[in-house]
Amino acid sequence: MIGRLNHVALAVRDLAAATALYRDTLGARVSAEVPLPEHGVTTVFVELPNTKIELLAPLGEASPIARFLERSPEGGIHHLCYEVDDIIAARDSLRAAGARVLGDGEPRTGAHGKPVLFLHPKDMLGTLVELEQV
Amino acid sequence: MIGRLNHVALAVRDLAAATALYRDTLGARVSAEVPLPEHGVTTVFVELPNTKIELLAPLGEASPIARFLERSPEGGIHHLCYEVDDIIAARDSLRAAGARVLGDGEPRTGAHGKPVLFLHPKDMLGTLVELEQV
Structure with a gap:
């Protein structure tokens, strides 16, 4: 059912400092800051x-x-996002x-404009899991 | 400097249950259990x-x-592993x-038989980061 790991989301307090860490110290390619007010976050995408x-x-x-x-x-890993082909079929199978x-x-529209759902961490080995239909 | 995300490591208490979750509920391809006594863990690889x-x-x-x-x-995300071409150069640059x-x-030999290092979570946005030379 699950396909690619779409992303790992890290919650950070200081976005400028976090961006500088990934860009300058770790040498990765990073996006500009993208405010997503409907999701309550500002995001920077680190492209690996x-x-x-x-x-x-x-x-x-x-x-x-928050x-x-x-x-x-200090921040930390907030969730993992796995891709699925059919989010309704995935949801029904997981619920079963x-x-x-x-x-x-x-499903609601996620940060990438695609349908997403979140699964309870207690049912996912202590990890908040997002499913995104791609 | 960093390249691919080599893996996300999840610490789990019950490896059989965790394997069943990823194999049966999430429908992913999983390996057999691999005991790594020199690393103090038994590992199952989920291949996305x-x-x-x-x-x-x-x-x-x-x-x-432990x-x-x-x-x-309940378990949780233990670390992220990024690939690097030259672990000594990466280490020296990060220390600087x-x-x-x-x-x-x-560097010591990691679970994949390659040189690895770990970076302090307090310097990595609250995330334990492994670097693996590939």
């Missing part, structure tokens, strides 16, 4: 040859990563296997 | 089209992931930029 690292900083009052950064002030889908279970 | 997820369970008394699992009993290399700073 085979996948992306997404640096996420809180944007606005109700950012979904609580994560309260618990982990007992995995909980977050929210109301209906 | 563009990278690997490595499931790590403790092996032996002094497993390097403390992680004490703090996070102020990043701390764990241990004595000399």
Whole structure:
């Protein structure tokens, strides 16, 4: 069912510093900052040859990563995103296997303009997992 | 400097259950269990089209992931591994930029038989980062 690892998302407090770390210290190619107010984050995409690292900083009052950064002030890995061909089929199959889908279970439009869902970390080995239909 | 994301390592308590989750529920291709006593882990490799997820369970008394699992009993993302062409050049460049290399700073042979180093999470946005020379 799952295909490529689309991205690894890192929650960061200081997006400029995080971008400089990946660009200057680690020598990777990074995007400009992309504000995504409807998702409550500002993102920088780190383009690796085979996948992306997404640096996420809180944007606005109700950012979904604010609580994560309260618990982990230095930042950390927020979620993994796997690609699927058919997100509805994936959701139904996962639910049948007992995995909980977050929210109301209906896909919403993710940061890349494609349908996404999130799976409960307690059902995914302690990892928040995003599924993105590509 | 960094190239491909070689793998994402997940620390897990129950390797059989974790393998079943990735194989049966998420429908990915998984390897047999590979005991790596010199690294204190038993590993299952989840082969995605563009990278690997490595499931790590403790092996032996002094497993390097035992403390992680004490703090996070459900498991979680343990580290990210980036490929580099020249691990000595990478190490020296990172040190010059102020990043701390764990241990004595000399590369050791990692789980794939190649030279690896680990970078301090406090210098890497809260993420334990492995560098592997490929």
